Amino acid sequence: MVTTDDERLAKQVAKLRDCGRVSRYVHDVIGFTSRLNTANAAFGRVQLRHLDEWNERRRTIARLYAKELKDLRQVKIPPMGGPNIHPVFHLFALKAQSRDELAEFLRTNEIESAIHYPVPIHLQPIYKEMYGYEDGDFPVSEELSSSMISLPMFPEMEEEEVEFVCQAVREFYGGK
Secondary structure, eight states, rough: OOOSSSSHHHHHHHHBTTTTTEEEEEEEOOOBOOOHHHHHHHHHHHHHGHHHHHHHHHHHHHHHHHHHHHTOOEEEEEOOOOOOOOOOOEEEEEETTTTTHHHHHHHTTTOBOOOOSSSSSSSSSHHHHHHHTTTTTSSSHHHHHTTTEOOOOOOOHHHHHHOOOHHHHEEEEEEE
């Protein structure tokens, strides 16, 4: 815990506790993830009782997404795991052609989606400054940062809602 009456120092400490962010996707110093307060910790302890159930529900939703979208050549579904790998699908992130247009199409159809990490880490100001990284240094990361989109994913999601999202994705790409 830090207390101060110095506004500049308070802003710097707040930035450090939130990964060094100056805005949602831009970091200009290396910081930490120190954002959990006691109320959130108390809620989290109660929610842990449901973790196994919620994780299995997310897997079920992910399997439905995968089944409904597997034939679309414009998207690549995430790995679904294997005999010793059991993803919990905190997110259901697709690699999608025309990602930004798909996101807008979903938004206009009242379907939330998310674009996480649109600026790859090596192009964050602090890493560019510290290591001299430039556009093109990590082309795979750069390509993924411009093509990944997360579809709605939460344990309470109904199968009809998943089907509605999939129908919209297929419609966007001119499918079924």
